[in-house]
Amino acid sequence: MHTYKIAVIPGDGIGKEVVPAAIEVLDKIAELDGGFQFEWTYFPWGCDYYLEHGEMMPEDGIEILKQYDQIFLGAVGMPDLVPDHISLWGLLIKIRRGMKQSINVRPAKLLAGLESPLKNPQNFDITVVRENSEGEYSDSGGRIHQGVDEIAIQNAVFTRKGTERAMRYAFELAKNSRNHVTSATKSNGLTYSMPFWDEVFENVKKDFPEINTAVNHIDALAAFFVMKPQAFDVIVASNLFGDILTDLGGAIMGSIGIAPAANLNIEREYPSMFEPVHGSAPDIAGQGIANPIGQIWTGKMMLDFLGHHEAGARVLKAIEETLSSGIKTGDLGGTSTLLDVKNAILSHL
Known part of the structure; x- marks a missing residue:
C-alpha cells in the first residue's frame, strides 16, 4: 500500500x-x-x-x-x-x-442538487487554467514621491516560458475533456502583454490541431459566464484574469464556498x-x-x-x-x- x-x-x-x-x-x-x-x-x-x-x-x-x-x-x-x-x-x-x-x-460545474443563481445554467462544466507565477501579480514596481505627485507603478511581467507552459497544460487537459480551449485576452486595451499572449496562443495551438479554440476578451468572457457558461470547456487565462474569472465561476455554481x-x-x-x-x-x-x-x-x-x-x-x-x-x-x-x-x-x- x-x-x-x-x-x-x-x-x-x-x-x-x-x-x-x-x-x-x-x-x-x-x-x-x-x-x-x-x-x-x-x-x-x-x-x-x-x-x-x-x-x-x-x-x-x-x-x-x-x-x-x-x-x-x-x-x-x-x-x-x-x-x-x-x-x-x-x-x-x-x-x-x-x-x-x-x-x-479551478473547476466550475453545475453540481447535482445545487441550484445555480442563473436562470438557465444548462449543466456547465468549465475548467479554468490560470498562469500562477507571473503576469499581473509579478512583484515588480514601486512607489515614488509623496502628496499630489505620488506615483505607484505595478509592472505586469509575461515570459514566453510561463505563458506557453500554462497554455500547453490547458490543451492537454482539453484532450481528456471536450476538446476545446478558450484563451482569455484583452489585446484591445493592453498594448504589449496581451498581444504577446495572443501570439503565444496562436503558436501553441498549432501543436494541437485536434483541439478547437476560441479567443475572448476578458470583459466579454465574464459576460458569457453569465449568459452561456455551457459554451466553455477549458479556459486559459493570465494570473489576474484567471483569479477574477474563477470567483465568478464559484458564484454561478451557487456559492464561492x-x-x-x-x-x-x-x-x-x-x-x-x-x-x-x-x-x-x-x-x-x-x-x-x-x-x-x-x-x-x-x-x-x-x-x-x-x-x-x-x-x-x-x-x-x-x-x-x-x-x-x-x-x-x-x-x-x-x-x-x-x-x-x-x-x-x-x-x-
Whole structure:
C-alpha cells in the first residue's frame, strides 16, 4: 500500500474547521479503495502564528514543506489583525513561488442538487487554467514621491516560458475533456502583454490541431459566464484574469464556498498545494456552520493529481448525492451544519 505524506496547513478562520472534515473524508475513501493511505503532518502557520512570531511561517518553512508529497491548505487571512498583503505574501504566495507552482486549476460545474443563481445554467462544466507565477501579480514596481505627485507603478511581467507552459497544460487537459480551449485576452486595451499572449496562443495551438479554440476578451468572457457558461470547456487565462474569472465561476455554481483549487508544480519536482477558493470567512469562523464542500472537492482534486481518478470521482458523487438529499449549509440556502454535511458525505461514500 502506498503512503502519501501530506503537509497540512489549516491556516485561519474556517480553515481550522473544514480541513479536519475533508481529511476525514479523504481517509475514508483511502480506506475504501484499499490501495493507498495518507500520513498527515499539521503545521500551525498562518495569522495566529504571525501574531506570536512576527512571520506567517518559519524562515525554513519552504525547506520543511519540500519533504512532503503534497500540501493541503485551508485558508489564509485575518484582515482585522494582519494586513492582507502580509498574510498573502508571507504564506500562500511564498509557497506558490517557492515550490514553482506555476499552474492554478479551478473547476466550475453545475453540481447535482445545487441550484445555480442563473436562470438557465444548462449543466456547465468549465475548467479554468490560470498562469500562477507571473503576469499581473509579478512583484515588480514601486512607489515614488509623496502628496499630489505620488506615483505607484505595478509592472505586469509575461515570459514566453510561463505563458506557453500554462497554455500547453490547458490543451492537454482539453484532450481528456471536450476538446476545446478558450484563451482569455484583452489585446484591445493592453498594448504589449496581451498581444504577446495572443501570439503565444496562436503558436501553441498549432501543436494541437485536434483541439478547437476560441479567443475572448476578458470583459466579454465574464459576460458569457453569465449568459452561456455551457459554451466553455477549458479556459486559459493570465494570473489576474484567471483569479477574477474563477470567483465568478464559484458564484454561478451557487456559492464561492464550494469552489476548489489546485496550485500545481506540473514538473512534480516539488509538492503541489491544494486549497479551496473561499478564504478564511472570519465572520462565521468557529460557529460550525461553514461549508466543507470546497475543501472536500479540493481533496478530490488532490486525488486526481495523485492518479486516483476513480476515488476522486466517488468523492464528487458523494458530494452531489449529499446536496441532492437536501443537506446544505446556509450559504446554499439550507440549515445544515458543517458536521451534517461531512457525515452525509461519509455516509454516501
